[in-house]
Each structure stands twice: as C-alpha cells, then as structure tokens.
Amino acid sequence: MLANLVAAFGQVFDPYVLGVIMLSAIYGLFVGAVPGLSATMAVALLVPVTFFMPPVPAIAAMVTATAMAIFSGDIPGCLLRIPGTPASAAYTDEAYAMTKNGQAEVALGAGLVFSAVGGLFGTFVLITAAPSLAEMALKFSSFEYFWLVLLGLTCAIFIASSNPLKGFVSLFLGLMIACVGMGNPAGFPRFTFGNTDLLGGISLVPIMVGMFAVSEVLRYAITASQKMKIVQSKVGNVFAGMWGLTVKYPAAILRGSILGTIVGALPGAGADIAAYMSYAMSKKFSKEPEKFGTGHVEGIVESGAANNSSLAGAWIPALVFGIPGDSITAIVIGVLYMKNLNPGPMIFITNPVAMYSVFIVFVLANLLMLPLGFLTIKLAKKILEVPRNILMPLILLFCIVGSYSINNSAFDVSIMLGFGLLAYLMEENGFPIAPTILGVVLGGMLEENFISSMIKSDGNFVAFFNRPIAGTLGVLTILVWSMPIVMRLLRKKQITEVYVNG
Amino acid sequence: MICAIMLVIRGVKTVGTEGWITLPHWWGQRRIALGFLLIPLVLVFYVAVSESLGFIPTAVILLMALFLVFKVRLQTALIVAMLGSLCIHTLFYKLLKVPLPWGILNSVAW
Numbered sequence: 001m002l003a004n005l006v007a008a009f010g011q012v013f014d015p016y017v018l019g020v021i022m023l024s025a026i027y028g029l030f031v032g033a034v035p036g037l038s039a040t041m042a043v044a045l046l047v048p049v050t051f052f053m054p055p056v057p058a059i060a061a062m063v064t065a066t067a068m069a070i071f072s073g074d075i076p077g078c079l080l081r082i083p084g085t086p087a088s089a090a091y092t093d094e095a096y097a098m099t100k101n102g103q104a105e106v107a108l109g110a111g112l113v114f115s116a117v118g119g120l121f122g123t124f125v126l127i128t129a130a131p132s133l134a135e136m137a138l139k140f141s142s143f144e145y146f147w148l149v150l151l152g153l154t155c156a157i158f159i160a161s162s163n164p165l166k167g168f169v170s171l172f173l174g175l176m177i178a179c180v181g182m183g184n185p186a187g188f189p190r191f192t193f194g195n196t197d198l199l200g201g202i203s204l205v206p207i208m209v210g211m212f213a214v215s216e217v218l219r220y221a222i223t224a225s226q227k228m229k230i231v232q233s234k235v236g237n238v239f240a241g242m243w244g245l246t247v248k249y250p251a252a253i254l255r256g257s258i259l260g261t262i263v264g265a266l267p268g269a270g271a272d273i274a275a276y277m278s279y280a281m282s283k284k285f286s287k288e289p290e291k292f293g294t295g296h297v298e299g300i301v302e303s304g305a306a307n308n309s310s311l312a313g314a315w316i317p318a319l320v321f322g323i324p325g326d327s328i329t330a331i332v333i334g335v336l337y338m339k340n341l342n343p344g345p346m347i348f349i350t351n352p353v354a355m356y357s358v359f360i361v362f363v364l365a366n367l368l369m370l371p372l373g374f375l376t377i378k379l380a381k382k383i384l385e386v387p388r389n390i391l392m393p394l395i396l397l398f399c400i401v402g403s404y405s406i407n408n409s410a411f412d413v414s415i416m417l418g419f420g421l422l423a424y425l426m427e428e429n430g431f432p433i434a435p436t437i438l439g440v441v442l443g444g445m446l447e448e449n450f451i452s453s454m455i456k457s458d459g460n461f462v463a464f465f466n467r468p469i470a471g472t473l474g475v476l477t478i479l480v481w482s483m484p485i486v487m488r489l490l491r492k493k494q495i496t497e498v499y500v501n502g
Numbered sequence: 503m504i505c506a507i508m509l510v511i512r513g514v515k516t517v518g519t520e521g522w523i524t525l526p527h528w529w530g531q532r533r534i535a536l537g538f539l540l541i542p543l544v545l546v547f548y549v550a551v552s553e554s555l556g557f558i559p560t561a562v563i564l565l566m567a568l569f570l571v572f573k574v575r576l577q578t579a580l581i582v583a584m585l586g587s588l589c590i591h592t593l594f595y596k597l598l599k600v601p602l603p604w605g606i607l608n609s610v611a612w
Binding site: 389396411 | 537538540541542544545546548549552553557561564565568569572573574578582586587590594602
C-alpha cells in the first residue's frame, strides 16, 4: 500500500502532470465564470485533448477543471445574477442579494472557502469508502451487476427529473443509441440502416461534445441579444470572517457536505441537484429561515459545500462499479474506457497506483482552489467582460475539431451536430439529458451482464433473484419502479375519499 | 425493439397534451432565428467541404459567418477568425497530431 502511495505521489508530482493540473485549473475557473459555459461542457471540451494524454494527467485535468468550474460558477451568480454553471443556480438570487447589500466579498468568500471544504469532505469519503466498497464488489457476479446498473438507471430517472415519463423517454433514447452497431454480444448489426459508418457504433466523444457543448452554443445563439449588467462593488479580502462563519454554521457545512456526497453518489443526480436540495434543507433546518432570499449567507455556505462535495461523491460508484454518479463522471468513464482503464472493482487491484493518483489529485485540486479562486475573484470583472460573441464561434470550431480528431472522420462531426440539436430540443421541452447519457454509457454493460447471466442460468429468470445481494437489489429496483403507480393509486383513493366524505 | 415501441407510445402520449410543435417565441426575430439556424448550417458546410477546401479556409469562413451574425465588428472578426483557425490548427495538428485536411493549401502545407 505504502509503495503504491509513494508511486502515486511520484506520478502526480511529475512536472508534466503538475503543469496539466495548473492549466486545467485556470481553464476550469475561466469556463465556470463565463455564464453559459457549464462544468460539464468544460469536461466535454477537454475530452479530445485528454484523449492524447496518458491516463493520470488526463484524469487530473478533468478532476481539476470540474472542481474549479463548479466554484467559479458562483462568481457571475454573485455579480450578475446569472449562474456561471447550473450548479450555482440554487443560490444565485441569494448571492446577488448579498452583493446588493454590499456583502459581495462575504458571498464570494463563503462560496470559495466552503467549496473547498465540501470538496475535501467528499474526497475524504471517496478515499475511505471506495476501496472497501470495491472489496465487496469483487464478490459481485453478473446478476448483481445487472441489477445494480438497472437500479442506477432507475435512480437517474426518478431523482433527476420532475417528470418520470420524460426521464424514461430520455433513458430509452440513450439505451437505443447504445444499441447501434455490431458491438453487441451476438455481433449482429443493429440500427445501422445499412450505413457502414454506424457499424462500429456511435463513438462517445461526438455524442458528449454535441450534447453538452454544441447545445450550449445553440442556446447562446438565442439569448445573445440579452445585455448583462455588472454590479459595481468593491471586493476586498474574501477570506475575512470565514473562520467566524465556520464556527457559526458547523452543522450546515457538515450537512451540506454529507448531502452533496450522497446525491453525487446516486447516479443521474449531480452538483446542480445537490445544491438545490441542500439549499432547501438549509432553509428548513435554519434558526432564521425568514432571512433566506434577502442576502443571508447560511444557504450559500451549505449548498456551496454540497455542490463541490457531490463531485467527489459521483466518483465513488464510477470507480467502484463503473456506474457514473453524474454526467461529468459519465464522460470520465467514457475516457477511462478509451484508455483501457476499465473502471470497476478490479481497478483497485490491477492499477492501485492510478487510483491513489486520483485521490491525490482530488485533494490537490481542492487545495489549489483557494489561491487560484482568490485570483479569479480579483479578475472577475475582466473575465465577465470577455465578449461571448467571439468566444462562442471559437468554441464551436473547437467542438468540430475535437469530434473529428477521435476517429479522423467527418461523419463524427455530423453525429455531433445531430446530438447537439437533440440535446437542445430535449432541454427546451423539459426532458433531462443525464438519463440519456447514462443510457449510452451503461447500455452495453447492462446488456452484457444480462446475456452472461442468462447463459449462466440457462435462460432461467429466477436465477436473477437467487443470490442474496442480487435478490435484494432486484426487489429494490422493482419497488422503485412501482412507486409511481402506487402513489397514483393512493392519490386516487384519497381523492375519492375526500369526494365521498365531503 | 421494445424500447423503440415504448418510446413511440410514450412520445405520442406526451405530445398529445401539448400539440405537435410549438414555435418558440424568438422565432419571429429574424437575426436570432438566423443565428440559431446558422450553427447547424456551418456544421453541414464543414462536413461537406472540409476535405476538398482544407481545414484552415473552411474554419475561417465558418467563423466569419458566425461572427458577423453575432454582430462582431468586421475588423475584429477578420483578425480573430484568422488567428483562431491558426491556433486551433496548430494545437491539434502539431501538438496532438490530428491529420486535419489541407485541401487547397496542400502545396504550402507546413
């Protein structure tokens, strides 16, 4: 263990890797701070570049960029009332109200310091929980994996969307896309329409670049004419008074971090949902809930910690089971597969050095956030003045080259365009994107585990419930499925009762 | 297959409540609609001509078109389009070794 740890330190503190971390930190802070560019987009745009790197710097780049982007999304929220990333949307109004009260530095400081605290907490949970979970997961067979994937996909629908029906549609779309090509156990070409480009399946990178980056550019094209107004305010020492806040709200920090880690670990729900939930929770448990919305720092402390801790939380199922916890880790898993570093419990045995490196990078990124975030806040006004009408076309060009570069085929650019339009239309009509992306990433795994289970049990469905853990997971999955039906029946009953009685 | 059928059924169900297509409110504003439509158009343009025309000319045309619709000043647009194309070309062609097509510039390829 110790030898591995030393080796991991050696890998991370290599000048090349440190350089990559520095650059991606700056990149992440910038992307997060520009409204309209989300943390997920930051990762999607990084994929083509990391494709040509060794695994450790590639992962380091993505971890650092996301952590930074989630924090710096708070900056435009605070100064412009436009969240820089969806993860900051939950408390944008609160932060803006604080700025108007002349407390911009407190709001930004709380965002920065407690982002780092939350991130470190999530990392700590990741480091302690992942190896022991992996040990348990080693005993899993294809039956358990089948249910686990299914449960994960189900969670993605019910947590991520207010409308489960739309979530289902989104998921099935993803599963269908995963079906394309000959890469299935039977080796039979599906959904290819006689097109040779589709035989190998649709590669993941154009899908992700399209869904997360091109769709944002499309959305920008529509909102382009809206003017932004920057509140003129002096931002002094953002670290002043942070210790006081830590002493004042220890429960809030802990609650936010724990909730964030859990939400992050659940598939399909990421930093944005973590922030919303913990903001609501903070209001509920606060001693002074009436102050929320008028520029009260408590909610920012709690949800700022939550959205950063969820990043690390999302890596727990990603590394242990290969099931992504949010759309960012879904992209990361795609990259890991391309690097032949298949996530799953075996990775802790076959490649422990890479795992320790991930942990070290997480800690490093969250510590780096403090000085770099401080600088970003100082430069915030300059960043917010970057002309987006110049930036967006350049991003689009980058998307094109990025998609092209993976297979050197112009066909992938068309795929990217198709998925960009698809994602845009889906979001505009209230369909969540996360289930689609999870379906694409996990579709193959679901099918493989199903087929190998069926072969093992000679086509006997009962075998899916015969092992204790598999049985429990199976029952749990079916329970979650039946929830909406049961709820509807209950509601109907209530309504009729009210009708009869009243 | 089952997925596909279920998808259609569910899709029809959802659509039934809201009508098939509702045009978004910005559709009436010409420039915004143009900007939106231009993005898929330039992508199709790229796919169609990048092999024969080469990456750099295609990229410059593509960027210029977008810049002009998004109301960037002509001079700035020209400079940024040139520099941006060259930067991205260098990054991917030189550093990441992606064989971007040279097209008509093949004789002066570096």
